[in-house]
Amino acid sequence: MDERPGGLSTGGPRTARLLLAGVLWLAFVWIVAIASRDRLPWPDNPWTYDLERRVSPLTRWDSGWYVPLAERGYEKVPERQGQQTNHAFFPLYPLLVRVLTRATGLETSHAGNVVSGLAFLGLLPLFAAFVRSRFGAERVGPAVAVFLLFPTSFFFAAVYTESLVVLLSLGAVLLVEKDRPFASAALGFLAGLTRVSGLLLGPYLFLASLRRSRVANERPWPTALKALLAGVSPALGFGLFCLYFQRRFGDPLLFFRAQHNWAPEAKTTLDGPARVFRAVASDLATGAVWREPARTFEGLYVILFLVLVVLLLVRSRVFEASAWTREGAARNLVPEAVYVSLLLTAVLLSGWFESAGRYVLPAFPAFAVLGGLSRFRVAWPLWLAASAVAQAIYVFLFVNWIWAG
Secondary structure, three states, X not given: OOOOOOOOOOOHHHHHHHHHHHHHHHHHHHHHHHHHOOOOOOOOOOOOHHHHHHOOOOOOOOHHHHHHHHHHOOOOOOOOOOOOOHHHOOOHHHHHHHHHHHHHOOOHHHHHHHHHHHHHHHHHHHHHHHHHXXXXXXXXXXXXXXXXXXXXXXXXXXOOOHHHHHHHHHHHHHHHHOOOHHHHHHHHHHHOOOOHHHHOHHHHHHHHHHHHHHHHOOOHHHHHHHHHHHHHHHHHHHHHHHHHHHHHHOOOOHHHHHHHHOOOOOOOHHHHHHHHHHHHHHHHHHOHHHHOHHHHHHXXXXXXXXXXXXXXXXXXXXXXXXXXXXXXHOOOOHHHHHXXXXXXXXXXXXXXXXXXXXXXXXXXXXXXXXXXXHHOOOHHHHHHHHHHHHHHHHHHHHHOOOOOO
């Protein structure tokens, strides 16, 4: 078993315990989801009747785009502002679901749950290796607990892309640190075909590669080439996605047009922060911040992860000269802080907070920091208990079409 810093730890009792924890957590989420199903009247026809009645309880909201995408592929291009189409969704996850469906005969949503569940079980040992290399073995258990019980983590089991993109991202980062640039680039390429957070992985891989080369005291040319390969790999994956849209629909930027079409009025990416700040100001002025707690919590998640970015920088001692020496580079977490910051920036650019709790799930470095709460012996079990209860409530709301995430 590889126990070097940043190594891909495989096998052994430690991994078995992680997988057992993952299986038990999946069982918990599924028990809550099944028990929650049909507890409230369904809303007026959110999907077609066929789709409503055949899908699993963890197939709701955006899952309704992934299921048809896996079954029939991309549809006609949008013809007007406000027309929602599946071109706003990346192809790798529904492609894997389609392959599994055709190979096993599983119903599409159940195949999606299998893909998500297997990806989640696969990422747990990688997350443990990541935490161990940066914070020590004593942080692994608490960080995994926080990761499992975070209120919105149930999306890792749903028909969503979160588990797949975190698996690919963790693998790419750890392979960079093992000096396996081509394998890392391959996973980065696939992450760029999975979701926007996979595309944001590029700067992280670039900086992590430079950090590894500095510690290894490599020559400038190999350092630059490896960092460039790692950094551009997610963009190359996204570029292939755009090329496909060009070949099939004649529009390489169809993804962006489809994303903007989800808004009822025309907007650009730069309009997002202004829309967010206006919404926050309105909620504070009207008292909606108290009347709509689920929406308020989305904003609190953003604030929490901003604090975690600061803690990553503090741990890196970025304002001390020793942080930029060869020896200090090994403990420098600036690449991690940049990555989490980019994910939060994507939330602001989106123009709304409603999905912030889901958008922060790929920020695995922040969850490693959050595991440090275990030092507070009284607050720690209370945090975990409250988080688990909140997760169960979120699952109930999600299954019953009350909260989209």
